[in-house]
Amino acid sequence: MLEFxxxxxxxxxxxxxxxxxxxxYEGDKPALIDFYADWCGPCKMVAPVLEELQEEYGDKIVIYKIDTEQEQELAGMFGIQSIPSLLFVPTEGQPQMAxxxxxxxxxxxxxxDVLKVEKPEA
Structure with missing residues (x-):
């Protein structure tokens, strides 16, 4: 389950x-942050992919979701202008936006490449 x-x-x-x-970065494992909104069609397409990734990578990474409608300050801080926007946050170094x-x-x-985490073998 992804954390909001x-x-x-x-x-x-x-x-x-x-x-x-x-x-x-305050976390202890690499993170992926999904900036989304409920009305956004492409965001709905990304959601199940993120759920799958969280299951497959398990506790190697953490995936967060931020509702840009509810959290406008956070969206503004990262200059989010189109959604979905995804922030890849490595434990060391600068985050990168996609x-x-x-x-x-x-x-x-x-x-x-960015988080330096390889997919675990199933």
């Missing part, structure tokens, strides 16, 4: 932007 973030849980688990000016409903293989490549 609010501004408060985002500050605890991802980035406390009220205390830190520079990016500092836009649009990506195919599963593209997610897997980004998880490997």
């Amino acid at each position: 973030l609010t501004k408060e849980s985002f500050k605890e688990k991802v980035f406390n932007f009220e205390e830190n000016k520079e990016w500092k 836009m649009g409903a990506l195919p599963k293989a593209t997610f897997e490549k980004a998880i490997s």
